[in-house]
Amino acid sequence: MSKPLGYYTTHTPGDGSTLDSLQEQYGAAFEKITKREKLVILTVLASGLGCEMDGDCRAEIFDIARVMSERLTMSDRAGVMEAIINQIRWGQNAELVHHS
Known part of the structure; x- marks a missing residue:
């Protein structure tokens, strides 16, 4: 079972926000939207x-x-997407080193 939108965002049900409208139309876990x-x-x-x-x-x-798109399974591609998200x-990003 997916968690509701408010778990991932600042959305509070009934707050009248864009997320509130989307949740009302497509479900608390966007269950009315296809993959x-x-x-x-x-x-x-x-x-x-x-x-x-x-x-x-x-x-x-x-x-x-x-290469990932061509060689990874659908499940692994979704897993890479989840990891990157x-x-x-949560700020786990490499800082590029710039050489002068």
Whole structure:
């Protein structure tokens, strides 16, 4: 069983927020949204967050993502996504070293 939206966010049921409306329409755990639709939401949100952050992305990261997409099972890809989301959320990020 999935946890409700408020477990992961600042949402409080009945607060009249955007999250409250989404929860009312799609369920407390987004159970009325398909896996495919949830992946679309993740794609859009991740892209938006990435655009808001400072800095560039190393070219090799696109290669790593392509290799993962081609070679990992669906379950392992979802697991990598979960790991990355947790690392982003809780600040477990490497700091790039910039050489002059």
